[in-house]
Amino acid sequence: MxxxxxxxxxxxxxxxxxxxxxxxxxxxxxxxxxxxxxxxxxxxxxxxxxxxxxxxxxxxxxxxxxxxxxxxxxxxxxxxxxxxxxxxxxxxxxxxxxxxxxxxxxxxxxxxxxxxxxxxxxxxxxxxxxxxxxxxxxxxxxxxxxxxxxxxxxxxxxxxxxxxxxxxxxxxxxxxxxxxxPIRTPLQNLDFVDFPAYDLLDFSRYESNLYFGRRQRYATVFTTKGCPYRCGYCPYPYGFGRRLIYRSPAVVGADIARLKAEFGVQQILFRDQVFTINPKHARAVCEELVRRDLGVAWLCETRYDLVDQDMIDLMWRAGCREIHYGLESADETMFAAVAKSDGPKSLDLFERVIGWTKARGMRAHVHLIVGMPDESHTSVRNTSAWLRRVKPDSVQIGYFMPYPGTPMFEELRQSGELGDVETIEWGSLGAFSNPVLPSRHLSIEQIRKARHRISVDWQYTLADRVTNRLRRMAGLRVR
Ligand code: SF4
CATH class of the missing domain: 3.40.50.2300 (Response regulator)
Structure with missing residues (x-):
């Protein structure tokens, strides 16, 4: 029993x-x-x-x-x-x-x-x-x-x-x-256990070459949990809370040392919603990892406006080899409206941050959302053009999902654009396979095509595409 x-x-x-x-x-x-x-x-x-x-x-x-x-x-x-x-x-x-x-x-x-x-x-x-x-x-x-x-x-x-x-x-x-x-003993920090029960996991299930190009065992670690921002599409503040909860830098270092020594973990996926949200904490975590010199590579997500060149350099020295940045849209109006407060100036900063990341030898990965409520042919074209110019190392393109608990869900519900909430097919929500809502300017089918178009456009110039078409017609491999 x-x-x-x-x-x-x-x-x-x-x-x-x-x-x-x-x-x-x-x-x-x-x-x-x-x-x-x-x-x-x-x-x-x-x-x-x-x-x-x-x-x-x-x-x-x-x-x-x-x-x-x-x-x-x-x-x-x-x-x-x-x-x-x-x-x-x-x-x-x-x-x-x-x-x-x-x-x-x-x-x-x-x-x-x-x-x-x-x-x-x-x-x-x-x-x-x-x-x-x-x-x-x-x-x-x-x-x-x-x-x-x-x-x-x-x-x-x-x-x-x-x-x-x-x-x-x-x-x-x-x-x-x-x-x-009501809660009597709210969570104050993540230090209340010496080591989360990683020993329960079958680590053979957590091996992949998705990141860094070689098959390695990985584990997830939180140095912070929660996010106080209110990006309109994002379900994390509702799901993980808006209050920041910390795991101490020394404990994070000890966790990773044990993950490597006892389970053969070689990569860490930091699950902080915004790794550098508190620069002091992020620096302390990085300094702890530099001090321990564990030889473990890691990646994290953060906001472009919460890093600078010094932070990027320290992260690299601590083992960071890939940073994920939430761009969502590179159309100036949508970028400004959706999440990032100062619009065009921010896109310029975003571009510089991608450059700093790549120059320091880390992969710059960008998250994009296609089909947000104001998506249009113009915004899709602008996003493609920005990506072609800035050239992050990789782009993850998801469809917009009106996740419950987000500001956009509330906005669409109040405007009636979600339709009858009681009849929503919740099972169809998921970020990658299919769009679930038209935007104000594009149908679901046009959103599907827009995603495909961005995924091709940002990687290939017009000359590349013409060459590829000719190679395809000649039965040759496409570059
Ligand atoms: S997108 Fe990032 S910064 Fe914005 S609310 Fe979500 S987790 Fe926070």
Whole structure:
């Protein structure tokens, strides 16, 4: 018997779901796999909060089991049933995500049928957004609202003891309504565990050549969590909170040293939403890594207006080899309106930052969103032209998704452009495979073509394209 199960649910058929991305709302890529599971070889990451929750349970001496059902390419329903029937857990801790919403809830309902009296705690942003529907339908007992890394262990133990009055930082269903239970011990920092429970992970699942061009084992680490900005499209402030929570530089250094020594990790993906959001903290983390000289390469995301040449140089000396910058659109008007406050001047600074990054020997990777509400043929042309001139090393192009909890979702809801929110196909939300909304100037099909056009335009000049077409016609390889 195990008191508590922590379960990462499998992806649904024909999708690979990436559960921690988009602030825990999740993203997805289409796949041909007709069964639930998760295709091997995709660059996936664990839901990090589980690793903190698990370590807290260990510290509290509570028996638990962690099951990653995305670790296998095929979901084994019989094994799922047998696991729950054999161990009869008292509490299930899990997460639902937008792209897999119905499938996730079906599996939770299945677990409840297998274990009468099973209590369910939902973590993550999606459960929080749908708290009313989920609690009303009895699909979960507790929906975490905040500080989940710290207090889920306490809440799970309270449920095992049938002490609902001890629950905190969550919502429950009581007397026909959602009741919010305030937090008593809010998360102050990420130092409350000595080492997140990385030992639960099958690291053979976290090896990839996606970054840095060679196959290596990687791990995710937070030096900060949360983001106080309000970029209109971004679900992170809702999902991870607007308050900044820190893990101390010395502890981050110790984590990475252990990840390398005990698990053979050679790359770190810093999951901070904005790695340099507090330059003092970022410098201290980098200086710690310089001091330890671990020979571990890392990458991070940050804002172009929160780095300078000194910071970039220090990051390089600390092992940073790739920086991801959120550009979203290089059309001056959209760039200024969507997120970045000072418009054209900022695009000029952005261009210089890309130059500094590349000059220091790091890859400059740029995130782009196609199909935001004001996207037009002109803005697409402007974005392509800027990218062709500035030439980042790589560009990731996602479709605009009206993630719930974002300022743009609210704006589109109020203007009526989202239509009837109750009829939204939430399962279609995910950043890469398909656009879900027309913009004010482009149809869904035009947005699809715009994405393709940008992806070709920024890499190839007109002369390249003509040459490639001729080579294709001659049956030669395209350059
Ligand atoms: S800076 Fe903007 S885009 Fe980046 S995490 Fe914060 S809100 Fe999101």
């Amino acid at each position: 195990t008191d508590i199960f922590i379960v990462q649910l499998p992806s649904p058929p024909r999708k690979n779901v990436f559960r921690e991305w988009s602030g825990g709302m999740g993203t997805a890529l289409d796949t041909d796999r007709p069964e639930a599971g998760h295709d091997p070889g995709y660059y996936d990451i664990p839901y990090s909060a589980y690793l903190y929750i698990a370590r807290r349970l260990q510290q509290d001496g509570v028996a638990f089991r962690y099951a990653d059902l995305q670790a296998n390419p095929w979901f084994d329903a019989a094994a799922f049933d047998a696991m729950f029937q054999a161990e009869q857990p008292g509490v299930l801790i899990t997460q639902v995500n937008l792209p897999s919403f119905d499938h996730d809830l079906d599996l939770i309902a299945r677990a409840r049928r297998l274990v009468p009296g099973l209590r369910v705690i939902l973590v993550g942003a999606t459960g929080k957004w749908f708290r009313e529907r989920i609690l009303r339908q009895g699909l979960a007992d507790v929906v975490m609202e905040e500080s989940e890394e710290l207090v889920v262990s306490d809440n799970a133990q309270a449920l095992l003891r049938n002490q609902a009055d001890q629950l905190q930082g969550c919502s429950i269903w009581r007397d026909g309504a959602v009741v919010g239970l």
